[in-house]
Amino acid sequence: xxxxxxxxxxxxxxxxxxxxxxxxxxxxxxxxxxxxxxxxxxxxxxxxxxxxxxxxxxxxxxxxxxxxxxxxxxxxxxxxxxxxxxxxxxxxxxxxxxxxxxxxxxxxxxxxxxxxxxxxxxxxxxxxxxxxxxxxxxxxxxxxxxxxxxxxxxxxxxxxxxxxxxxxxxxxxxxxxxxxxxxxxxxxxxxxxxxxxxxxxxxxxxxxxxxxxxxxxxxxxxxxxxxxxxxxxxxxxxxxxxxxxxxxxxxxxxxxxxxxxxxxxxxxxxxxxxxxxxxxxxxxxxxxxxxxxxxxxxxxxxxxxxxxxxxxxxxxxxxxxxxxxxxxx
Amino acid sequence: xxxxxxxxxxxxxxxxxxxxxxxxxxxxxxxxxxxxxxxxxxxxxxxxxxxxxxxxxxxxxxxxxxxxxxxxxxxxxxxxxxxxxxxxxxxxxxxxxxxxxxxxxxxxxxxxxxxxxxxxxxxxxxxxxxxxxxxxxxxxxxxxxxxxxxxxxxxxxxxxxxxxxxxxxxxxxxxxxxxxxxxxxxxxxxxxxxxxxxxxxxxxxxxxxxxxxxxxxxxxxxxxxxxxxxxxxxxxxxxxxxxxxxxxxxxxxxxxxxxxxxxxxxxxxxxxxxxxxxxxxxxxxxxxxxxxxxxxxxxxxxxxxxxxxxxxxxxxxxxxxxxxxxxxx
Numbered sequence: 001x002x003x004x005x006x007x008x009x010x011x012x013x014x015x016x017x018x019x020x021x022x023x024x025x026x027x028x029x030x031x032x033x034x035x036x037x038x039x040x041x042x043x044x045x046x047x048x049x050x051x052x053x054x055x056x057x058x059x060x061x062x063x064x065x066x067x068x069x070x071x072x073x074x075x076x077x078x079x080x081x082x083x084x085x086x087x088x089x090x091x092x093x094x095x096x097x098x099x100x101x102x103x104x105x106x107x108x109x110x111x112x113x114x115x116x117x118x119x120x121x122x123x124x125x126x127x128x129x130x131x132x133x134x135x136x137x138x139x140x141x142x143x144x145x146x147x148x149x150x151x152x153x154x155x156x157x158x159x160x161x162x163x164x165x166x167x168x169x170x171x172x173x174x175x176x177x178x179x180x181x182x183x184x185x186x187x188x189x190x191x192x193x194x195x196x197x198x199x200x201x202x203x204x205x206x207x208x209x210x211x212x213x214x215x216x217x218x219x220x221x222x223x224x225x226x227x228x229x230x231x232x233x234x235x236x237x238x239x240x241x242x243x244x245x246x247x248x249x250x251x252x253x254x255x256x257x258x259x260x261x262x263x264x265x266x267x268x269x270x271x272x273x274x275x276x277x278x279x280x281x282x283x284x285x286x287x288x289x290x291x292x293x294x295x296x297x298x299x300x301x302x303x304x305x306x307x308x309x310x311x312x313x314x315x316x317x318x319x320x321x322x323x324x325x326x327x328x329x
Numbered sequence: 330x331x332x333x334x335x336x337x338x339x340x341x342x343x344x345x346x347x348x349x350x351x352x353x354x355x356x357x358x359x360x361x362x363x364x365x366x367x368x369x370x371x372x373x374x375x376x377x378x379x380x381x382x383x384x385x386x387x388x389x390x391x392x393x394x395x396x397x398x399x400x401x402x403x404x405x406x407x408x409x410x411x412x413x414x415x416x417x418x419x420x421x422x423x424x425x426x427x428x429x430x431x432x433x434x435x436x437x438x439x440x441x442x443x444x445x446x447x448x449x450x451x452x453x454x455x456x457x458x459x460x461x462x463x464x465x466x467x468x469x470x471x472x473x474x475x476x477x478x479x480x481x482x483x484x485x486x487x488x489x490x491x492x493x494x495x496x497x498x499x500x501x502x503x504x505x506x507x508x509x510x511x512x513x514x515x516x517x518x519x520x521x522x523x524x525x526x527x528x529x530x531x532x533x534x535x536x537x538x539x540x541x542x543x544x545x546x547x548x549x550x551x552x553x554x555x556x557x558x559x560x561x562x563x564x565x566x567x568x569x570x571x572x573x574x575x576x577x578x579x580x581x582x583x584x585x586x587x588x589x590x591x592x593x594x595x596x597x598x599x600x601x602x603x604x605x606x607x608x609x610x611x612x613x614x615x616x617x618x619x620x621x622x623x624x625x626x627x628x629x630x631x632x633x634x635x636x637x638x639x640x641x642x643x644x645x646x647x648x649x650x651x652x653x654x655x656x657x658x
Contacts, residue, residue: 046441069398069423070404072404075404078398078423079397079398082425093423094422096407103415113375219604220604220607220608253607253608253610275575276578276608278582279549
């Protein structure tokens with residue numbers, strides 16, 4: 001690729017003059033400007049991105065930080081974010097934290113080093129206090145994850161209400177021993193969800209059995225593992241709110257292999273309304289989340305912050321969720 | 330964020346001197362160097378990425394171009410690529426083409442503008458002739474996709490042999506009317522796979538029924554649609570090689586709703602060996618592909634090209650695939 005020096009040499013002008021043309025600076029005669037532009041075209045000159053970034057201080061790139069792209073929820077969130085970014089003339093870069101605090105912080109270094117204009121966090125591995133200092137480098141928007149005090153736009157849904165809805169439905173269908181799965185204890189979104197579960201139990205006067213709280217539930221494989229665990233219990237629950245469609249699918253499959261009738265012996269509710277809910281036997285009752293809209297709204301918030309240079313402030317947008325009943329309940 | 334000018338001012342030196350320290354240039358006394366480094370630390374100076382890129386001409390970033398991150402195959406390929414890149418000190422940026430030629434070319438502009446060091450193509454939307462010119466800007470490696478003449482590293486598996494294996498297995502189990510699903514006709518990988526299907530039919534003296542070739546098969550939803558189509562045919566196949574686990578899952582679910590016995594009335598084979606194969610009823614026979622290894626190997630090839638500055642040349646690596654038999658056959 002040719003450089004600004006080669007252009008200048010060919011045109012018989014200084015690099016300063018070429019640079020002025022590139023930056024739409026005055027003090028270059030129209031004739032000279034046309035000549036330089038013509039030579040750039042002939043020599044197929046492309047201003048390097050790094051040089052342009054130095055001038056404009058904008059990369060037109062948004063980073064999306066998620067724990068894992070191979071989790072269907074995050075894959076769809078990324079899809080929504082990428083499409084909206086594209087429509088608005090931005091690129092979306094995807095960063096994976098693999099659920100590690102250090103990799104999340106490393107991703108945020110992109111903001112510090114001005115490689116991206118802003119970051120959308122699809123999850124939160126660190127305590128907010130570790131993230132907050134990066135706000136001096138550029139805007140951060142939270143999509144899906146929740147925090148009580150962070151002064152940034154947070155786009156999510158009412159996790160407490162969604163969980164309440166699911167557990168309330170199980171209890172009204174006659175279930176009395178309801179288990180609850182979660183992924184990590186630290187997540188605020190997960191805490192809200194657990195609150196919904198506890199509130200529903202309490203509203204119906206049901207006690208909490210701590211043996212029926214199951215952590216580290218992310219995948220189909222985890223569903224297998226948890227069902228092995230449940231099957232070995234002296235006192236098994238008659239329903240499980242899994243918080244995750246993959247976990248629900250694994251749990252149902254393994255339960256059937258143990259001879260359980262679903263939903264008669266064990267009712268199961270997932271979370272997300274992924275495609276998988278429609279191909280299992282029985283099909284899976286779940287909470288539908290507007291994932292694509294979640295992605296779109298977070299990009300819209302981000303671009304407002306970038307373009308209007310508005311000061312960051314707390315804004316909590318909650319999108320509606322919906323209980324979708326199928327054969328597993 | 331403070332700039333090189335502020336550092337220079339505080340130290341009472343010229344920006345040239347600060348720049349020399351940043352670039353490990355000689356002609357700066359050790360005492361002065363230490364003082365400047367100390368001030369940089371105190372003022373929390375981070376050299377901007379754009380400025381560093383201009384100096385080093387390396388972004389330490391690899392772009393991965395895929396049609397859609399929400400397809401499980403590509404999600405896992407990205408995971409493999411990102412992990413390996415991370416281990417080797419590189420970042421992976423994910424680009425989505427949404428199966429569009431123009432977006433694939435737009436992604437390659439990153440290479441032209443030197444925003445990334447190299448590009449790994451997980452699919453190919455354009456004709457190779459449109460991609461080839463970008464090689465003058467940096468290396469391109471193909472992972473999963475295939476091309477007969479491209480002079481670049483191609484890491485994949487023998488699609489013809491994998492398809493042959495699946496169809497041969499169906500025929501040896503007594504099936505005589507075997508359908509075949511594909512996604513797009515243009516893909517070289519898909520052409521190889523179809524060749525395997527045709528070769529297996531021909532090796533067993535079975536004729537091809539063109540009505541049993543089904544295109545645009547990507548998702549669970551497509552599986553539903555194709556089963557509706559098949560169910561309405563006067564002459565239905567007794568087995569389908571779907572080329573995709575999602576399509577297989579949708580097809581099986583819908584076939585059962587029509588009263589088919591699987592595999593008695595219709596045997597089904599998927600492709601990829603995704604988790605979903607283990608939670609459907611019946612579970613799905615499929616072709617196992619070493620997706621994570623595919624991602625790792627493509628990054629290793631890319632980094633060799635970047636670090637050794639070796640000239641690009643054709644290299645075709647084929648990883649082994651495996652038929653995994655389950656209840657759907």
